[in-house]
Amino acid sequence: MTDLIVRPLRPEDASAWHRLWAAYLDFYDTSVPAETYDITFARLLHGGDPNMGCRLALSGGQAVGLVHFIFHRHCWKPENVCYLQDLYADPAMRGRGVGRALIEAVYAVADSRGTPSVYWLTQDSNETARQLYDRIGQPTPFVKYVRG
Amino acid sequence: MTDLIVRPLRPEDASAWHRLWAAYLDFYDTSVPAETYDITFARLLHGGDPNMGCRLALSGGQAVGLVHFIFHRHCWKPENVCYLQDLYADPAMRGRGVGRALIEAVYAVADSRGTPSVYWLTQDSNETARQLYDRIGQPTPFVKYVRG
Amino acid sequence: MTDLIVRPLRPEDASAWHRLWAAYLDFYDTSVPAETYDITFARLLHGGDPNMGCRLALSGGQAVGLVHFIFHRHCWKPENVCYLQDLYADPAMRGRGVGRALIEAVYAVADSRGTPSVYWLTQDSNETARQLYDRIGQPTPFVKYVRG
Amino acid sequence: MTDLIVRPLRPEDASAWHRLWAAYLDFYDTSVPAETYDITFARLLHGGDPNMGCRLALSGGQAVGLVHFIFHRHCWKPENVCYLQDLYADPAMRGRGVGRALIEAVYAVADSRGTPSVYWLTQDSNETARQLYDRIGQPTPFVKYVRG
Numbered sequence: 001m002t003d004l005i006v007r008p009l010r011p012e013d014a015s016a017w018h019r020l021w022a023a024y025l026d027f028y029d030t031s032v033p034a035e036t037y038d039i040t041f042a043r044l045l046h047g048g049d050p051n052m053g054c055r056l057a058l059s060g061g062q063a064v065g066l067v068h069f070i071f072h073r074h075c076w077k078p079e080n081v082c083y084l085q086d087l088y089a090d091p092a093m094r095g096r097g098v099g100r101a102l103i104e105a106v107y108a109v110a111d112s113r114g115t116p117s118v119y120w121l122t123q124d125s126n127e128t129a130r131q132l133y134d135r136i137g138q139p140t141p142f143v144k145y146v147r148g
Numbered sequence: 149m150t151d152l153i154v155r156p157l158r159p160e161d162a163s164a165w166h167r168l169w170a171a172y173l174d175f176y177d178t179s180v181p182a183e184t185y186d187i188t189f190a191r192l193l194h195g196g197d198p199n200m201g202c203r204l205a206l207s208g209g210q211a212v213g214l215v216h217f218i219f220h221r222h223c224w225k226p227e228n229v230c231y232l233q234d235l236y237a238d239p240a241m242r243g244r245g246v247g248r249a250l251i252e253a254v255y256a257v258a259d260s261r262g263t264p265s266v267y268w269l270t271q272d273s274n275e276t277a278r279q280l281y282d283r284i285g286q287p288t289p290f291v292k293y294v295r296g
Numbered sequence: 297m298t299d300l301i302v303r304p305l306r307p308e309d310a311s312a313w314h315r316l317w318a319a320y321l322d323f324y325d326t327s328v329p330a331e332t333y334d335i336t337f338a339r340l341l342h343g344g345d346p347n348m349g350c351r352l353a354l355s356g357g358q359a360v361g362l363v364h365f366i367f368h369r370h371c372w373k374p375e376n377v378c379y380l381q382d383l384y385a386d387p388a389m390r391g392r393g394v395g396r397a398l399i400e401a402v403y404a405v406a407d408s409r410g411t412p413s414v415y416w417l418t419q420d421s422n423e424t425a426r427q428l429y430d431r432i433g434q435p436t437p438f439v440k441y442v443r444g
Numbered sequence: 445m446t447d448l449i450v451r452p453l454r455p456e457d458a459s460a461w462h463r464l465w466a467a468y469l470d471f472y473d474t475s476v477p478a479e480t481y482d483i484t485f486a487r488l489l490h491g492g493d494p495n496m497g498c499r500l501a502l503s504g505g506q507a508v509g510l511v512h513f514i515f516h517r518h519c520w521k522p523e524n525v526c527y528l529q530d531l532y533a534d535p536a537m538r539g540r541g542v543g544r545a546l547i548e549a550v551y552a553v554a555d556s557r558g559t560p561s562v563y564w565l566t567q568d569s570n571e572t573a574r575q576l577y578d579r580i581g582q583p584t585p586f587v588k589y590v591r592g
Binding site for chain 4: 335368372379412413414417418431432434436438439441442
Binding site for chain 2: 455482485486491493
């Protein structure tokens with residue numbers, strides 16, 4: 001897909017970003033209040049929160065995917081690590097490299113900050129996503145627990 | 149275990165903390181350089197890095213366990229979340245509530261900061277730890293991937 | 297001035313904020329590149345950078361003033377302090393309480409975060425501003441040096 | 445002074461650092477509680493708070509001076525600035541380049557982080573200090589106000 005562009009989030013992307021993220025949250029059967037959209041948008045904007053970032057994928061000038069990432073401390077190493085939290089590609093664009101391009105964009109940002117460790121979490125039953133993840137990353141034996 | 153005390157890390161705990169953390173890392177067949185011990189110790193000290201913390205468990209005045217935790221952003225909510233990264237109890241003390249007391253101490257810190265979401269990762273084969281985690285937390289279907 | 301409203305910065309304030317801040321910078325015979333406008337705007341937005349904030353003053357629905365503030369560490373106390381960096385009121389509105397309302401809004405934010413120490417810097421020859429500052433704050437004998 | 449060494453703060457410097465900082469605070473007719481010593485020490489340690497740092501000057505193996513610095517946001521530029529907050533040289537060592545060496549060490553740290561703007565505040569009546577500052581930095585017309 002030669003016309004795919006991946007770039008940081010800008011103020012004028014608000015409605016496109018909102019649409020894509022809502023679709024992503026919907027996939028996880030969840031939603032967030034309007035105020036959280038506003039706050040997270042401000043943090044993800046280019047230049048916003050120093051520990052957060054977003055890349056938008058555009059094809060033919062239309063936003064077709066997004067990725068959100070967060071930098072945080074790690075006890076085992078001096079530098080931060082990068083948590084790739086949200087990844088979404090428009091279903092109409094699946095199989096055309098949007099997901100891979102977005103993950104590779106996060107790798108590039110992480111490298112440029114001197115924090116090359118990138119990780120993410122996925123549902124073990126999400127076979128579609130894992131087909132991509134198994135090619136671009138590595139599964140680990142770690143499972144997530146939350147406070148009861 | 150009535151004499152168990154859980155408290156923040158202090159400068160004078162350096163050698164006890166080093167011993168316990170080394171044992172923890174050894175359990176994961178890993179190790180970190182001396183400089184990482186120094187840097188992480190400084191960050192975990194009471195008052196150190198604003199997004200990191202440690203609690204030490206003491207019994208009879210001896211350090212018998214530790215927990216490390218990290219606060220970081222989350223796209224889905226305005227407040228931070230708390231990642232409980234390292235948890236260790238001296239094997240000689242197992243079954244006496246050290247692990248539970250340390251996790252509950254993290255819950256209390258997280259609550260006091262207005263960031264009650266606490267999570268952690270564990271190897272799916274770690275049945276001993278999961279017996280405790282299934283009582284004090286909840287497993288999720290999420291598995292971890294790392295950059296390939 | 298009973299219709300004065302002071303509130304956090306929102307995405308839709310971009311052009312009004314740009315106009316006011318440019319006027320402020322012009323007063324100091326300076327300017328910043330377009331990219332700095334974008335980055336600082338993202339950081340100042342409600343929910344943006346956790347250590348920065350902005351309040352806009354509006355009268356009759358029109359933006360008539362702004363204040364920018366930054367929280368940072370201080371060696372002498374556990375909590376952060378608040379540096380009120382930029383303060384501007386439309387000259388047409390001078391003498392109507394805009395500056396005072398904006399400074400008091402910063403005091404309120406600082407109090408709500410448990411970091412009540414607020415300070416700012418001003419040119420010693422700026423008599424107009426100092427008339428207000430002498431009423432709402434206190435001068436100190438400290439002068440600023442910069443790297444040569 | 446050929447034997448002067450300037451290096452980051454280490455855990456074993458606790459008592460020497462305490463002595464020097466107490467002398468500095470005493471010069472300003474102030475003091476801080478024991479807990480603030482502990483918290484600030486943890487933050488200033490090499491690897492502690494990511495936005496704070498300390499350099500100690502040693503001569504003949506003895507600590508003879510210190511400097512504390514803080515990085516924070518600035519609305520006028522994308523990168524942080526560096527606030528050199530505390531600078532102290534043992535009076536017995538005055539005139540031997542300790543102060544200059546410490547300030548230059550801060551300049552070097554600031555440069556290495558890509559935040560070369562360094563500033564500090566001093567009492568306008570502090571003629572001794574200003575003799576040095578006028579050589580290594582530049583005075584500005586800015587005076588400090590604090591919340592009333």
